[in-house]
Amino acid sequence: MHRLLRNVCLILCWLMAIPVSAQRIISGTVFDENKEPLMGATVSVKEKVTLGTTTDTQGKYTLKLPDNREYTLQVSYMGYISQTHKVSVSKTGKVDFILKEDAVNMETIVVTGTRTPKLLKDVPIVTRVITADEIKKVDATHIGDLLQAELPGIEFSYSMDQQVSLNMQGFGGNAILFLVDGERLAGETLDNIDYNRLNMDNVERIEIVKGAASSLYGSNAVGGVVNIISKVSAEPWTVNLNGRYGAYNEQRYGGTIGFNAGKFNSVTNVQHTQVDEKDLADGKTNEETEDWAFKKVYGDKTWNFKERLVYTANDHLKLTARAGYFFREREKSQTSKDRYRDFSGGVKGNYVFDKDKDLEIAYSFDQYDKSDYLPQDANDVRDYSNVQHSVRTFYNHTFVGKHILTLGGDYMRDYLMSYQFANNGSKHQYTVDGFAQFDWNPTKYFNVITGLRFDYYSDSDINHFSPKLGLMYKIGNCSLRGSYAGGFRAPTLKEMYMNFDMASIFMIYGNPDLKPETSHNFSLSAEYIKGRYNLTVTGFYNIVDNRITTAWSEALKGQVYTNISNIKISGAEANASAKYPCGLSARLSYAYTHENIKKGQPVISSTRPHTATVRLEYDKHWKNYAFNIALNGRFLSKVNTEEYTSNTSYEETEKVTYPAYTMWKLTLSQKVWKGVDMTLAVDNLFNYVPSRYYNNSPATKGTTFSAGLSLNIEQLFK
Known part of the structure; x- marks a missing residue:
């Protein structure tokens, strides 16, 4: 025994x-x-x-x-x-x-252009990446600040009631798809999402693909995609606290807590911002400001909470859960405030069968609400709610270690209640899509990527196929890229069913018979990389059919959404950068855009033909101290255009000129001790002040200063 x-x-x-x-x-x-x-x-x-x-x-x-x-x-x-x-x-x-330094960031792994991870130097679709280091040097609070500083051809301006509008090389906010970690955002105002939701705290990188991307992302991507990628927690625990104070009582406070323990990884981020009202007409007479589009900029405050939790069950399965809350209050007047809220969440599962096959299934929820708050009555009246429920599946299969087949599909239920509908009514629809893409890599010098997407929209009973083809060929230090993409944008619920009294001046009506916008995007580019130098030149040509806009209807005695004949948008872009071992680096970017719109159409171009951005910086590092001084500038050329002088006729216009201007920002970032960073910034360095304030002018009164502090608490204990 x-x-x-x-x-x-x-x-x-x-x-x-x-x-x-x-x-x-x-x-x-x-x-x-x-x-x-x-x-x-x-x-x-x-x-x-x-x-x-x-x-x-x-x-x-x-x-x-x-x-x-x-x-x-x-x-x-x-x-x-x-x-x-x-x-x-x-x-x-x-x-x-x-590891050797990648002087021009070409070894960065990106996902947006192809929806599969690829090195930036190997992506056949021209993709621009803004890294966390570049975000820090710009000292941007939200996405608008950053994109204008880093990219030519982009302008954020005011439209009616000081709502922010985007123009990216001829495409408006309803044609540029913004994503956070690949997920869509609900809600819009005058065809633009709430860009204040997209703060730059805890962002790893931003990937931008210009041109039609509908074959991968569907409607609202005819002009491009901007994907914001969040940071993940790398250390056992991290705590970051940061703040900034600037002119007009501009305050920004943020905090991020992360932990990485065994199978769990969590990142929690909170940010609060506020700024007081800016009186642009201070010291001016009524005669001097008579032709101004606005005389003050409303005060504003926000709260943004985000949580992401990752559970890695085993070598095959990873689960991700996320949740978020956003609140913004705009100080429109003493008797009325505009409030905006967003609730978001989602779960995602990634299953890896083996090194050649993986599957992703995700559910996401986003609800964006607007309300009018009346302080005297403490009454908060909700008059807008956009709710989106989405389910997505995504499958990759790699053949012989280098050719990738991607299959996917989405289902979304879209609900909209709006003050712009009759009797504050509501509408809903569902959308279904499926797509396939094949990434063929016969040699390390040649890459072909081709794809096809099908979309169906229930309420308008619209279905559409969107093709895509991209080619890349490498010759020595040069990479040549060419692409064609078919774009698609279905009419929104607002555009189909709007019934809105425009300040008792006229009515705006929706049109359920609208056709979808379609586009054909052609692009050619050449990129030269050698050592610390990078030069990229791109030419593009877009044909946009059935663009949706509003036009006067004599029968209805109001404006109605309608399709117009095609618009042609063409242009070129050049980017040059260099980085030297001494710590000196530079980047210069230039964009030319031309819009060809037939005379008499109910749409007028305000796209500036010439724009440029520049960044000069110097880095120096010691053991316990480091600094970076960066000069960022942007140039926007004048544009000669027309303005309507009548609400009922698109023949009655007058010529106007939006003047050229340049804006410069000087930023000094310092690591003063382990875990302690300080930032000092001078915005509008050369004190530019517009002669009059119009929607496309910067809302500045001159040079301003700001100071910021960031503490990485975990580093103080190591």
Whole structure:
């Protein structure tokens, strides 16, 4: 009996030891070229997609390989060239990495242009990436501040009632799709989403694809896609507190708490902003301000809460849950305030069958409400609510390690209650789509990507196919890209059913018989990369059919939504950048845009033909102190256009000129001690003040100053 028990114990011990002995531990440190450790670098296993880790504050990592097979370790870090290392059979011990700087960010992994992870240098669709480092140097609060500083061809201006409108190389806000981690946003005002929702706190990078992207993203993407990618928690725990104070009592306070413990990863972010009313007419007479479009800028305050929790169940399954709340109050007057609220949430599951196949299924919810708040009565009257429920599935299959087939589909229920409908009524519809894409890589020099998307909209009974084709060929240091994409935008519920009294001047009516907008987008580009230099030149041509706008109807004695004949938008863009070992770097971007609109159409172009952005900066690092000084400028040319002088006729116009102007911002960022960063900024450096304020002029009274402080609490204890 004693011998039997001994043998059983030996067998059990041997069985328990099998998985332990099969596991191998690989550890090491990730350095830069100066042998400084890189915190937050990603170390992953190519053959096991869900197996990976990030480096700690000392650049160290530890990985447990599950068995005695050969594996490939891959290390990536924003701003550095990725590196791989094969770990031979039964190899254990130490593997260090030294990463070289990626001077022009071409080793950044992006997802928006193809919906599959690819290095920026290998994407056949022209994609611009704004990194977290660039966001910090611009010192932007929300997406509008950042895009205008970084990209030419973009202008955020005021429309009626000081609502913000976007123009991106001839396309308005209803043609540019904004995403947060790939998810759509509900709500709009005058065809634009609430850009205040898109704050820049805790953002990893922003990916911008200009031109039609409907074959991947559907309606509202005929002019491009802007995808905001959030940061993930890399350390066991992180706490960031930040604040900024500027002119007109502009205040910004933010905080992020993250933890990475075993199978759980969480990031919680809170931000509050406020700014007082700005009186632009202070000291001016009524005669001097008679032709101004606005004389003051309303005060504003916001609260933004975001939470994302990731649970990695095993090597195959990862679950992500997110939730958010947004509140904005606009100080329109002492007797009335505009309030905006948003509630969002979602769950997503990623399942990896093996290194060649993975599946994603997601559900998302977004509700955007507007209300009028009357302080004297403490009465908050909700008069607008847009609710979207979406279900999405996404499947990737890789053939022979390099050709990728992508299949997907979406279902969305769209509900809208609006003060612009008769009797504050409501409407709803559902949309269904499916898409397929094949990424063919016959050689490392040649890439072809082709796709087709089908969309169906229930209320308008519209269905549409959107094709896409992209080609890329590499010759030495040069990459040539060409693409064609078919764009599509279905009429919205507002455009079909609007019944709105416009300040008792005239009515605006919807049109349920509207046709969808379609477009044909052609693009050619050449990119040259050598060492620390990058030059990209792109030409594009868009044909937009059945653009939806409003026109006067004699029969209805009001304006009605209608389709107009085609509009042609063409242009070119050039970007040049350089970065030197001494810490000096520069970027210059220029865009030319031309809109061809037939005379007499009920739409007038206000797109500036020439725009440019420039950034000059200098970096210097020591052990406990570092600084960056950056000069950002943007130039917008004058535009000669027409303005309507009648609400009932599109023949009655007068010529106007929006003058050219330049705006410059100087930012000094300093790391004064471990975990402590300070930012000082001078905006409108050369004190530009418009002679009159119109919708397309900057709402500035001259030079302003701001100061900010950021604390990474976890670094203070290390």
